[in-house]
Amino acid sequence: MQLLTEMIRGWFGPDKMSDQWVIIWAAVTLATLMFIVMALCALIFTWLERKVAGIIQSRYGPMRTGRFHGWAQAVADMLKILGKEDIIPAEANRFYFSFAPILVLLGSLLAWAAIPWSPNFVAADLDLGLFYIFAVSSLVIIGILMAGWASNNKWALYGAARGAAQMVSYEIPLALACIPVVMYTGSLNPSDIVIAQQGGILNWFIFRNPFLFVGFFVYFIASIAETNRGPFDMPETESELVAGYHTEYTGMRFAFFFLSEYANLFLVSLIAAMVFLGGWWAPIPGLDFAPALTFIIKGVLMVLLNMWVRWTLPRVRVDQLMHLCWKVMIPLSLICVVGAGLWMMWRGQA
C-alpha cells in the first residue's frame, strides 16, 4: 500500500493530487487487484478440485475442454453460469435476496486484504491483522442467514440455520488455536507473525512447541468446518438431499456463493500457512529468493490437503458436528493454549 501510494504520487507529480485522492486511488487499485486475483484463484481451484477428485477416485478429471487436462473447464463453467436466467422467487424478500451473495463474497474479500504475501507486499498492514481476519470472516455467516431467510423456502432456512450454527461454533477453536502463536510473537500483525518464524523449518510455529503441533490440526479441522467443506458440509448437502441455503439462487448470484466458497478455502489455507507453516520463509534458510511464490505454494499445499480430506471422509451428522466442536475441539484448543503457555514458561521463552 505504501509503495502504491508512492508510485501514484510519483506518476502524477508531487503536487498535482491531494493526499486523500492518492490514497483513494491506491486503495481502489489494490481492491480491484485483490478481487481479480481472488476470482482467478477461485476459478483455478474449481478445476483443481475436479482433478484431485478424479485422481483420488481412479479416474481422470476434466480432460477435453482445452487440450491440456481440461484447464478451460473452469472458464466454461463460468460462461455457463453467466448465461443462466436470473430468478427471484415470487414471495422472496428482494433486497435481502440480492444482497446476501454480495455479503458472502465481501466477507471473503475483506479478509484477503490483511494477508502478507511477501515482506514488501501486504495490502493493509494492520496491527490487528489476525483479529481483523477472523472478525471479518463472520460477515459470511450473516450472508448465509440472509440468503436462507430471503429465499422464502423452509428448507433453505433450515440449511442456513445449520450453516450459521456450524460456522459460529467453529470460529472458537479456529481462533483459540492461533492464540499460542500470538503468545510467541506478542503481536497480532501478520507480518510480525511471519517474521518471527525465520530461520528454517524448525523455527516454524508448528514445530516449536508440541502443543502448537496439536493446535495446527485443531486449526485445520476447524477451518474445514468454517468453510462448509468436506466432511462438514451439512448446509450444502441439504442441497443434494432436499435444499440448502443457496437453493433458490441461479446465475451470477449462485456464482458469488460458489466463488466465495473457494476464496474462503484459499484464505484459510493461506492463514494456516502464514501462522503455522512459516509464511513466506523457505524451509532451508538459503532458498529465500521468491517469498511470495513460497507463500502461495504453501497455501496451495494446504488447499490440496483440504481437498484430500474432503474426498476421503464421509459427511458428519449435524449433532456429531456440534459434539465435535463443543465437546472435543474447544477443550482441546483450551488445553493447547494453556499447555503452550506452560511449555513456553518451562523453556524460558515467555
Place this chain on the structure above:
Amino acid sequence: MVRYFTDIWQAVSSAAVGMSITIKHIWKKPVTLQYPEERQVLPPRFRGFVHNDMNKCDACQICARNCPVDCIYIETEGKGKDRWLTRYAIDYNKCIWCSLCTEGCPTSSITMSHDYDHSVYFRESLVYEYVDPTVQKIPCHKDMRVELGFWVMPKP
C-alpha cells in the same frame, strides 16, 4: 468417560486409515479409457453389428426366419438356377443383437462383427443395404455362383 476418549481415538484412526488409502491412488493409473482414442478390448464372441458376406450368402432366408423381430429384409427374383438376390437389408432400428441369425446360416456368411459405434443423424440411415441392386445381382444357386466365379467354399 473412557468412551469419550475411545470415540476420539476411533475417529482419528479411521480417518487416518481412510486417507492413507486414498493417497495411494495418486500413484495408480486411472481406469478410464479415453474414448475414442483408446478402446476396450472386446471378447472374441462379442455381438456387435451383423455383417453378411455377400460372396457366401445364397438367400436361403434362414436368417430372416430366425430373427425374432423380423429385421432382415430379403428379396429375390426368379426360380431355380435363375434365382438372383436383389435386396438384402438389415434394419438396425429393430435389431436386438441376439445373433440368432448367425446360428442357422449354412454357409457361415452372416457373422457378428466387433463394431458397436455406428451413430447416425437419421433413422433411415440405420437400415443397412448389403446389396446394391443397380450394381450387382447376386446369383443364388451354387452352380451359377461357381460359374460366375462368385462363390467361396465355406470353411468346415
